[in-house]
Amino acid sequence: MTHxxxxxxxxxLVHNASGAFMQTQCLYTAAKLGVADALAAAGGAASAAELGEAVGAKPDQLERVLRFLVTMGIFDEPSRGIFANNAASELLRSNQPHSMKDMVLHLGFESYGGWSKLADAVRSSYPEDSFPLKDWTGGLDYWGWLNKHPEEATHFNRFMEANSAAMKPAILQGYDWSQHADATIADIGGSAGGMLGALLSEHRGMRGILFDRPPVIEEAHEVWAAAHPTIPIGDRIQLVGGDFFDSVPAADVYLLKHILHDWNDEDSVKILKTVRKAASPQSRILLCEVVLPEERLDNPAPLAVDLQMLVMCGSKERSAREWAALFQASGWELEAVVPLGVPTKHGIVVGRPV
Ligand SMILES: C[S@@+](CC[C@H](N)C(=O)[O-])C[C@H]1O[C@@H](n2cnc3c(N)ncnc32)[C@H](O)[C@@H]1O
Structure with a gap:
């Protein structure tokens, strides 16, 4: 409403912004309990008592959460005390093509935990060793914490896959992949392979190496086999588990999508050097990342991700100048920045060996 x-x-404005966490937590609670799935299983609508029974919650408390969500436009209440899915709550269902459930679970739990410590981080010197999430995880970095929390790890991996799916068209169309049509592309930190799968499906002469942490690669086998039955593992695609601080496989092209924004400058240089060691003089490295403009930004999307990186990883989004500096410190040089024309300011930052 405008006044x-x-x-x-x-x-x-201040009132709404200060209470926005209530919306986050009600949404998270509904996703965590599986209310949208329970409603679908009940044929579309159910009372709070029926839902409470189905999801293992106290009907009274559950109803209080749901009626708040209804005011936000998430779930309907066709008659008093009877709840139903609507277009928004449908997105909280599991295993649906456009499900946003894994994102809601990730943001509402561990991200929320990290963000609750933001003020401490901003007060301290740049929090590379002790960033907000580490206070919440008891000292573990995010990847170490995920190793101990397989359920959250699965949500995170699926969230990354959904992210990749949303960005795929811009990445496929915004950069000329045909110049690598016969190349072996290693997707370093490629999660379950959504991006690599799209590239290999479009370019039949391309070969791929999906590289990620061993637990992610373990899950990726099943995901790949289901998503790409025409590209069997071992044929044009290899799945390799490992640590990009130790070594990565040899390839013509290295794709690092949303990798270096997870790491501070020192660690990013270490990762880039590992890749440089495996690369040939003809290899190229392609970073798919936000490229922050130098001028003031009014669009909050890339700035929110920048803060998310501060909170979760003690890292940041970077400008073209900062990407070039990382390349320069690690045996690469900036060849081009190809903007993808999306509101989040993503681009492909191309590096060649020096
Ligand atoms: C932000 S996710 C990006 C995933 C995917 N590239 C995408 O854009 O959706 C970062 C990825 O880096 C992987 N990763 C983190 N530390 C790693 C390491 N030391 N070695 C290999 N992969 C690592 C994570 O498992 C995760 O899949």
Whole structure:
């Protein structure tokens, strides 16, 4: 609502922003309990008592959460105390093509935990050794924490796959992949292979190496086999588990999508050097990352991800100048920055060996 009175509008802005976490937590609670799945199983609508029974929650408390979500436009309440799925709550269902459930679970739990420590991080010197999430995880970095939390790891991996799916068209169309049509492309930190699968499906002469942490690669076997029955593992695609601080496989092209934004400058240089060691003089490295403009930004999307990186990993999003500096420190040089034309300011940052 817009107010004629600017003071009232300002108060409303601050009021809404300060309570936005209530929305996050109600959404997270509904996703965690599986309310949207329970409604679908019940034929579309159910009372709070029926839902409570189905999801193992107290009907009274559950109803209080759901009626708040209804005011947000998530779930319907066709008659008092009866709840139903709507277009928004359908997105909280599991195993649906456009499900956003894994993202909601990731943001509402561990991300929320890290963000609750943001003020401490901002007060301290740049939090590379002790960033907010580490306070919440008791000292573990995010990847170490995921190793101990397989359920959350699965949600995170699926969230990454959904992210890749959403960005695929811009990445496939915004960069000229045909110049690598006969190349072996290693997707370093490629999760379950959504991006590599799209590339190999479009370019039949391309070969792929999917490289990630061993537990991710273990899960990726099943995901790949289901998603790409025409590209059997061992044929044009190899799945390799490992640590990109130790070594990566030899390849013509290295794709690092949303990898270096997880790491501070020192660690990013270490990763780039590992890749440089495996690369040939003709190899190229392609970073698919936000390329922050130098000028002021009014669009919050890349800035929110930048803060998410501060909180979760003690890292950041970078400008073209900062990407070039990382290349320069690790045996690469900046060849090109290809903007993908998306609001998040993603681009392909191309490096060649020096
Ligand atoms: C932010 S996710 C990006 C996933 C995927 N590239 C994408 O864009 O959706 C970072 C990935 O890096 C992987 N990773 C983290 N540390 C790693 C390491 N030391 N060695 C190999 N992979 C690692 C994670 O398992 C995760 O899949």
């Amino acid at each position: 004629a009175d600017p003071a009232q509008a300002a108060a409303e």
